[in-house]
Amino acid sequence: MDCKKYNAMEHYLHTINQRYIALSEEEEIRNNAILRVVVEPIIQKMREKDKLFKKLYKDMFFGGSYYDGLKIGSPNEYDLDLLLKFPPPCETEICNINEVDIYTSNKPGFVNLYLRNRNGFGNLCEFWQAYLDIPKLLSWMEGVIQKALNDFSEDRSWYIFQNLYSQKYYVKVYKQGPAFTLIIRGENLGQLVNLSIDLVPCFSFDYSRWPKNGFKPNPFSYNTDMSDFFVVPKYPKGVPNYGGRYWRLSFQKQERYLIHNKGRLKPALKLLKKMRDTMNSNQISSYYLKTVVLWDAEKQDPNFWLCNSLSYVFMYILKTYQKCLSEKKIPYFWNKKYNLLESVSGDLNNMSNRLKYIIDDIDRNVSQNPAVVLKYVLTPDEQKALFPEVPIEESSWCSLL
Structure with missing residues (x-):
């Protein structure tokens, strides 16, 4: 391909990028502040309301197109991963009750998560085996989010959040696949606010659990910030039996760096x-x-x-x-x-x-x-x-x- 053949289009493509694709810095700053007003109190309430969530929750990862620098149009949709991590096993063999085995499945790109001992985590597993089950995980997470929201004031089925300047934001939650979508409405400095935030529960694992058997090795294994990966509760199509035990892998940190x-x-x-x-x-x-x-x-x-x-x-x-x-x-x-x-x-x-x-x-x-x-x-x-x-x-x- 002639590297100069398309140069005449350069002006048009740069102009499109600036006008219809580049994000407004002012909107970014405003929306990020609103995210903190809504999401941080919800996470805090979830930790207060559910002992298992408090035990598993470690951090929040800002994922998706917006934080990858690939978002087009208005910055009004966000993806936030709620990172869950099983406690490390005890050093003695008798006490390794929370250790999780990651099995590469017969569906490329997906894994099964198996608890060696399901004590304390039985409501997240299949009834007959100790495989972590996606429908049960999402059902549990839905209950935790709802218990957290119930602590906030409500107006006609919208939950009310306020910032330090008493500006109110109204929130509803919908379940869509593996995500719990927060719809945020309100007004900020005379401008209407209309945001959508996908909260997705994920399990986080470190470099020692990096999958093998057909998976590409971590190209940034030397970098400790790039050593962990996520497992997402999204199962593949066309798996009629035991579909809930098929978890999708996510290497968002590594992809962002690439x-x-x-x-x-x-x-x-x-x-x-x-x-x-x-x-x-x-x-x-x-x-x-x-x-x-x-x-x-x-x-x-x-x-x-x-x-x-x-x-x-x-x-x-x-x-x-x-x-x-x-x-x-x-x-x-x-x-x-x-x-x-x-x-x-x-x-x-x-x-x-x-x-x-x-x-x-x-x-x-x-x-x-x-x-x-x-x-x-x-x-x-x-x-x-x-x-x-x-x-x-x-x-x-x-x-x-």
Whole structure:
């Protein structure tokens, strides 16, 4: 690929990044303050209300696109992991009641957690065996959160929180998959507040428990801050029997470091996410797009991301992504036997064909019409607002739907 071929698009892509993708620093500061007003008191109440939660809870990890620097649009959605950790076993063999075995499962990318002694943790395990059970863990966590919220004032089913300046925020909670979503409404300095926070319970393990049998070793094992990993209560599709014992692994700390300080990588990936949203291809999660880039972050020389233009890097990862769709495969970065696309319900051939059409259209016309990329990354209203001087063209890929 000619590294200078797409330079004429550079102005347009940088402008899109600044206007529709870059986050408002003012909003970030305000929203982070609101998070503390709501989340910290809830965690404190959970510790007070439930002895088991107090025993297991260790810390909170700020995860997801926002804290990875990959969030696009308004910073109003956040992912917070509630890190649980089993107490270390006693030194004597008789007293190792809380030791957990991590078994790689027959489903690549997932593990089973087995308690050698379930005393004190029986309500989190399967009835017939000592495997930690996802539905039971989530049911227990739901009860703990509800007991904590019951201690706060309530107004028409909204729980009330106040900051030091007596500003009120109203909170509701919904259960969605492994997450407990806090919806926050209110007003701050005359501006309406509308936030969504996903609280996800996770078990944290240190480097000594790093999974083997097909899993990539920790590339940062020398760094103690990067030595631990998480196990998330999200089970795979298509496992009819004992599905609740299949836990998904999460290496968020390591992934964040892999894409850190990589020049054009993050801006290009955010443009790809914006294109996905404009095309309404929401069957492809942000994590799948991130995984496409993780493989290249590992193999490419760091200068690739630093020295090439944003337009070149964007087209490079767009073509890489299209190739993955055509092959119907995005291998999980930490265990390539697990194909992330196996659970996608949409027509992958159609998605691949649409992207191939877009790539060919840009390649044919970019030298004479560098604005050709706009109709694929922006909606017509966004293009009209940002580039009123550029005639709006119809996105011909719509005819492929």
